[in-house]
Amino acid sequence: MPHHCRFCSTPLATLVADLGATPWSNSFLEPTEEAIAREQAFPLQVMVCSECLLVQTTETVPADEIFNGEYHYLSSFSTSWLDHSRRYAEKMINRFNLDGASQVVEVASNDGYLLQYFAQKNIPVLGVEPAANAARIAEGRNVPTHVAFFGQITASELVARGIRADLTAANNVLAHVPDIADFVSGFPILLKPDGVATFEFPHLLHTIEGIQFDTIYHEHYSYLSLVAVERIFKACGLHVFDVEELPTHGGSLRIYAQLAGGKRPETAGLAKVRADEAAAGLMRMETYLAFGKRIAAVCEEFRAFLADAKAEGKTVAAYGAAAKGNTFLNVCGLTSDDIAFIVDRNDLKQGKLSPGSHIPIHAPDELAAAKPDYVAILPWNLTEEIVAANDHVRSWGGRFVVAIPEVRVI
16 A cells, blocks of 8 residues: 655655664563563654655554653753753743743653753743653643643644743654644644744754664654755745754754744745755655665674674673664664663663663663673764763773764774
8 A cells, every 4th residue: 555645645655764663662671571572563664755855654653652651751861952952942032032921832841851941030831741751750840731742732722721932842843743734733823923933853964964764763753854844834834934953863953933924034044954955965866765775784884893892702782772772773683692781871761671672771880880891872962971971981991882874983
């Protein structure tokens, strides 16, 4: 049966990557035979729409099964992400003159990691977050949180409660929504007439150039370029007027949008990214076809590194039970025979097994106890932070390794 674009319904004909069948990337397992026997895997294919240029998964795993209840990703475990969020808050307050009479709403507010910085300045905030466990943590940080998925219905409910936003933030969530049209259409409803909506997402341009195939997983329904986002936003009543290029997540965009017909002029930054995408061939189908062919070489190189380490009697552990790491481990076909264990600061993941690869996850102090020769950094976008926080690994001669886009021993 042919697949159709989740935004414009055009039949999809161009395959970007086929990563086989994998479990959900955040579906960590209890270390029991029963849990392993119950584990499910789902096809993980990505295609691109020839009309709107949205890159997307072909299968729609129900979002409420992934994000409701106990969601294991909590933003506050990354100190560099907290720093990024604090700087964002300061910039938005200054740029848009936000004060105690303003209203800031974050969609996918997680554990209050970002809105806490506005609340500390006595600016009214509201988070919208479907994961109840994350929302409870946010409430403990004095970040009022509405537990719901965002879209036109939720936006209308908030407006009915008297909430209209001067600023909305939606960081790394645009890729997570199966019905992207309904999601984006909620922002024109929620914004004040002169309000601004900001969105951050990994830039597809860097995903392709850096062979960042590990950012593909079921929870990411879409992989976003500026050209696709502008087309989607225009159809949903928003106009993009500014873009910033960010280093986060291997290279991201922060886009600024206003209501259609808004008076803010387009910036030079917007023109630059448009030109960069055109030069990189993001309007041509052959650019996407070439990406999938480069993935196997990355896996082969890392498997060769592991084989050499094993032949030399070296032990290999990993840092960071991140979603991208789970995609990487599964696509490369790795298990606990290849990587002894993973450490992670998130206590919700400790004591569990990684999905698919079934590698045990421990607290970070296991590194000092086991003293592995190599520590593979799975969330490579946090390499500097992880190396700096675990410098003691060098004390026993241990070295860090990053595998994407090529094997690099630090």
